[in-house]
Amino acid sequence: METKIGVFICNCGGSIKNINFDAAREKVAKIPSVTCVNLSSNLCLGEGKEKMLSYIKEENIERVVVAACSPELKEHIFRQVLEGAGLNGHFFSMANIREQCSWAHEGDVTVKAVELIKMAVNRIRLLQPVEKKELSVNKEVLVVGGGFPAISSALQFSRIGLRTTLLEKKPNLGGKLREIEGFYSLETSSMIGAVEEDENIEILTSTEVVGVEGKIGDFTVRIRKGAEEILRNFGAIVFATGYETEVSPQDFQLKLGINIISQERLAQMLQASSVERKPESVGFIYDVSDENSRLPTLATLNNALTLKERWGSEVYVFCKNVKVDSEGVEKLYREVREHGVMFLKFDEKPRISAEDGRVKIEAKDILLGEDVTLTCDLLVAEEKLVPAEETEALSTLLNIRTDSRGFYQDENVHLYPVSSERGGIFFIGGCRSDLDFQRALVDVSSVVMGVYKLLSPGKILVEAERVKVDRQKCRTCLTCIRVCPHSAIQLVRVDNEKEVAEISDLACDGCGICAAICPAKAINFEGYSDEQIVAQIEAIGAS
Amino acid sequence: METRDVLVIGAGIAGLASALGLANGGFSVYLIEKEAAVGGYAASFCCKATDVCSKCSVCVAPDKIKEAVIHPQITLLTNSTIKKLSGELGDFRVEIIQQPRYIDVERCIACGLCTEVCPTEPKAVYPPSAEATPFSYILDEGLCLRFKGEDCKLCRESCPTKAIEFELKSKKQELSVGAIIVATGFEVFDAREKGSLGYGRCPNVLTGLDLERIFNREGYLKLPTNGNEPKKIAFVQCVGSRDENHGYCSQICCKYAMRLAGLVKYKDADAEVTIFYIDLQTAGKGFAQFYEEYKESIRFVQGVPVEISQTSSGELEVRYEDISQGKVCREIFDLVTLSVGISPRHDSWNLAKILGINLADQGFFDIKDSLGPNETNVDGVFLAGTCQGPKDIPDSIAHGMSAASKAIQVLSEFASRRRGNQRGH
Numbered sequence: 001m002e003t004k005i006g007v008f009i010c011n012c013g014g015s016i017k018n019i020n021f022d023a024a025r026e027k028v029a030k031i032p033s034v035t036c037v038n039l040s041s042n043l044c045l046g047e048g049k050e051k052m053l054s055y056i057k058e059e060n061i062e063r064v065v066v067a068a069c070s071p072e073l074k075e076h077i078f079r080q081v082l083e084g085a086g087l088n089g090h091f092f093s094m095a096n097i098r099e100q101c102s103w104a105h106e107g108d109v110t111v112k113a114v115e116l117i118k119m120a121v122n123r124i125r126l127l128q129p130v131e132k133k134e135l136s137v138n139k140e141v142l143v144v145g146g147g148f149p150a151i152s153s154a155l156q157f158s159r160i161g162l163r164t165t166l167l168e169k170k171p172n173l174g175g176k177l178r179e180i181e182g183f184y185s186l187e188t189s190s191m192i193g194a195v196e197e198d199e200n201i202e203i204l205t206s207t208e209v210v211g212v213e214g215k216i217g218d219f220t221v222r223i224r225k226g227a228e229e230i231l232r233n234f235g236a237i238v239f240a241t242g243y244e245t246e247v248s249p250q251d252f253q254l255k256l257g258i259n260i261i262s263q264e265r266l267a268q269m270l271q272a273s274s275v276e277r278k279p280e281s282v283g284f285i286y287d288v289s290d291e292n293s294r295l296p297t298l299a300t301l302n303n304a305l306t307l308k309e310r311w312g313s314e315v316y317v318f319c320k321n322v323k324v325d326s327e328g329v330e331k332l333y334r335e336v337r338e339h340g341v342m343f344l345k346f347d348e349k350p351r352i353s354a355e356d357g358r359v360k361i362e363a364k365d366i367l368l369g370e371d372v373t374l375t376c377d378l379l380v381a382e383e384k385l386v387p388a389e390e391t392e393a394l395s396t397l398l399n400i401r402t403d404s405r406g407f408y409q410d411e412n413v414h415l416y417p418v419s420s421e422r423g424g425i426f427f428i429g430g431c432r433s434d435l436d437f438q439r440a441l442v443d444v445s446s447v448v449m450g451v452y453k454l455l456s457p458g459k460i461l462v463e464a465e466r467v468k469v470d471r472q473k474c475r476t477c478l479t480c481i482r483v484c485p486h487s488a489i490q491l492v493r494v495d496n497e498k499e500v501a502e503i504s505d506l507a508c509d510g511c512g513i514c515a516a517i518c519p520a521k522a523i524n525f526e527g528y529s530d531e532q533i534v535a536q537i538e539a540i541g542a543s
Numbered sequence: 544m545e546t547r548d549v550l551v552i553g554a555g556i557a558g559l560a561s562a563l564g565l566a567n568g569g570f571s572v573y574l575i576e577k578e579a580a581v582g583g584y585a586a587s588f589c590c591k592a593t594d595v596c597s598k599c600s601v602c603v604a605p606d607k608i609k610e611a612v613i614h615p616q617i618t619l620l621t622n623s624t625i626k627k628l629s630g631e632l633g634d635f636r637v638e639i640i641q642q643p644r645y646i647d648v649e650r651c652i653a654c655g656l657c658t659e660v661c662p663t664e665p666k667a668v669y670p671p672s673a674e675a676t677p678f679s680y681i682l683d684e685g686l687c688l689r690f691k692g693e694d695c696k697l698c699r700e701s702c703p704t705k706a707i708e709f710e711l712k713s714k715k716q717e718l719s720v721g722a723i724i725v726a727t728g729f730e731v732f733d734a735r736e737k738g739s740l741g742y743g744r745c746p747n748v749l750t751g752l753d754l755e756r757i758f759n760r761e762g763y764l765k766l767p768t769n770g771n772e773p774k775k776i777a778f779v780q781c782v783g784s785r786d787e788n789h790g791y792c793s794q795i796c797c798k799y800a801m802r803l804a805g806l807v808k809y810k811d812a813d814a815e816v817t818i819f820y821i822d823l824q825t826a827g828k829g830f831a832q833f834y835e836e837y838k839e840s841i842r843f844v845q846g847v848p849v850e851i852s853q854t855s856s857g858e859l860e861v862r863y864e865d866i867s868q869g870k871v872c873r874e875i876f877d878l879v880t881l882s883v884g885i886s887p888r889h890d891s892w893n894l895a896k897i898l899g900i901n902l903a904d905q906g907f908f909d910i911k912d913s914l915g916p917n918e919t920n921v922d923g924v925f926l927a928g929t930c931q932g933p934k935d936i937p938d939s940i941a942h943g944m945s946a947a948s949k950a951i952q953v954l955s956e957f958a959s960r961r962r963g964n965q966r967g968h
Binding site: 159 | 652
């Protein structure tokens with residue numbers, strides 16, 4: 001039986017003057033499948049909407065084309081009318097006869113308006129129904145990591161009633177928390193105490209993730225503790241695995257030793273109750289191996305200030321740029337300078353050599369425009385931020401790309417900063433970027449929001465089989481599985497014989513890459529099939 | 544009864560992120576906006592893609608705006624400001640004043656007939672800016688003859704949908720909400736305050752915001768004086784940041800200047816672009832690779848100019864100290880862009896007074912302590928986005944999501960506490 005398509009043309013309150021609407025109506029009525037054409041002057045307003053609704057019901061219209069203004073303006077209103085009439089919202093299309101037709105040209109544009117309408121009709125005539133279905137989700141969250149972001153997000157999940165498992169590969173929770181607690185008035189022991197007491201939080205230490213199967217709302221995670229492996233189910237996974245630092249002595253042509261130390265070693269010395277001999281002069285150097293990171297600036301400023309206060313040494317900082325683009329850092333920088341710390345900015349890498357048991361630094365200071373030679377008792381070398389050891393293995397396991405520096409999560413960072421290409425998998429804190437403490441805090445509560453939105457209703461509404469593989473045509477070439485950025489495609493065995501690709505409705509993002517790339521044309525993206533697009537193009541110039 | 548209503552003040556990118564987070568999490572949101580359109584500054588910025596996307600994230604704004612405007616859980620009130628607050632966490636009462644638009648947003652079909660017939664010059668009824676949402680015409684009280692006592696009703700008579708209503712008065716309403724998110728945003732630094740840099744005096748001195756809007760609306764750059772393509776272009780960093788009155792870094796200017804400079808070079812490979820800076824801020828997810836490319840094609844000079852003046856032939860003379868040579872240099876440019884920073888809104892103190900929240904020393908709203916990025920001194924009132932301090936678009940979105948998260952957390956706790964109390968009775 002022929003599908004009944006209704007076309008509603010609106011002249012926008014009579015403001016569209018260069019279309020002959022009666023002629024257009026006559027031509028549109030002759031397009032196959034069009035059973036009714038209605039002319040209106042106020043389709044988006046109350047009266048127009050009521051008329052549209054009653055027409056749809058009286059004429060038993062199944063699919064609707066609206067020819068009016070840009071869909072940007074009123075599309076949502078027409079969709080509401082369709083919903084009110086009990087029609088599938090998928091069977092709807094708009095022809096923009098105002099902005100892209102009437103307003104774009106001078107003189108009569110009836111022919112173009114009719115063609116635009118015909119394109120829309122041709123498209124929706126071939127549409128197949130897409131049903132929506134509800135899938136239930138697991139409401140438990142897995143947080144991987146044991147540092148500040150991990151602990152803090154577990155506590156916040158618990159506040160909103162989501163049960164959380166905190167999984168740390170080391171024997172104890174805390175991570176780098178103890179190193180930074182002094183700067184931010186944190187108490188490591190009380191934070192760890194809070195997670196331990198929380199009945200919504202389960203803690204697994206000396207434990208690793210070795211496998212992740214499944215998809216958003218329904219992950220199966222293989223967990224290894226010692227020789228034992230168990231499987232657990234979670235609705236969402238948050239990775240907060242942190243970063244590591246390394247000092248590359250080759251950048252300085254010198255070995256770390258008594259005179260050249262890392263920021264970490266300096267922090268330990270500053271925390272110790274006494275030192276053997278207070279250094280009279282200390283140099284800091286960064287921007288040598290990585291000039292695009294904020295953490296070396298932050299560590300230098302914090303340590304330089306403490307050093308001035310505790311030891312009163314002369315302090316010199318060699319760098320290219322002071323990274324002040326974090327909250328409160330410009331203020332800290334000023335305070336550090338007021339304490340007498342000198343900043344020397346170089347363009348070419350300074351030369352560092354040993355001299356009489358001290359460290360000699362030769363640099364061309366671009367602020368002075370002169371060569372400067374300084375001899376310090378101690379040189380604090382740049383620490384380079386590197387991804388945590390397991391990052392590479394985990395990213396392969398998760399099939400999530402890393403960025404150019406090897407940290408998690410390449411794409412999509414700007415849409416929702418903590419999410420990844422795979423729904424239900426999130427990255428927060430130092431494992432995704434070099435964040436200052438304030439930004440890390442924001443990451444924590446923002447991931448809690450993301451997970452809450454996903455899991456708290458207990459179910460997800462998805463479009464069923466919008467992107468579908470034709471099992472007859474699939475030749476198991478695996479191209480789609482390789483290109484899918486969302487890991488939404490898997491192989492399934494059919495009738496104990498051949499294996500074919502299958503797309504998960506839950507994990508699919510509707511990007512269409514698989515449909516475009518499939519060499520056997522076995523994947524159909526409903527609404528954008530070749531047939532539907534060709535039918536639209538054929539309408540151009542046909543009248 | 545459980546309170547699931549939240550008020551979000553300000554519909555810029557952070558406020559939208561908060562509102563959408565809450566609405567998609569099952570909460571009801573009142574989103575109030577002082578202006579006639581939502582989206583804030585981000586809606587008017589330009590895409591800075593060359594052959595590749597430069598990840599400026601400006602394109603995120605239109606999606607969020609559209610999603611919020613049609614979201615069934617979000618009640619949008621434009622032209623509205625908050626007048627009074629009483630109550631406490633879980634049970635706030637807020638008085639809102641909504642100024643009349645005179646043009647019904649639902650009925651306006653943006654056909655333009657009213658502007659055609661309006662007899663005043665400039666027109667008293669005109670289209671909103673191209674990116675405005677809702678896209679409804681604006682009737683300007685200050686220009687309309689009717690508000691000057693004359694009996695003109697030409698626009699109302701011409702309107703095919705009867706969307707124009709002169710008799711509307713400002714409307715007062717009281718809302719009951721459990722929590723409040725303040726997302727009132729920032730003000731762009733007024734470059735005229737730095738008189739020696741020539742903004743407002745030399746037409747070819749523009750600000751970063753001007754350049755954003757020129758690229759967004761026109762798509763290419765030309766000299767304001769004669770319409771020619773500029774060949775020598777300078778960007779001056781830290782205008783309204785890191786100076787005696789602004790003890791902070793605005794966090795956005797280095798990156799937008801480099802991206803805009805990249806865009807200028809992309810559109811015209813012969814253009815010579817120079818960036819004058821104090822410290823380049825190149826940290827941040829994925830920016831390093833762009834910086835490596837920009838270093839190849841853009842000249843970076845450390846040190847910011849002290850004076851810009853116009854020569855008799857209309858070019859711009861920039862006087863700066865070239866630190867590497869240790870002397871004062873003069874150089875001629877066709878166009879200079881001042882990379883203006885983020886300033887706190889001048890009316891922040893007024894809202895701070897109404898809500899009872901504190902201002903920090905720079906004039907941004909203050910957080911209670913460094914462990915809570917959104918919490919204010921008033922329980923249940925949270926901060927989102929640049930009203931708390933400078934942020935770029937991704938940081939504002941994250942901060943907005945974070946504020947929504949905190950609101951949900953306190954309301955969940957409030958509800959369970961109340962249930963506990965009821966059981967106790």
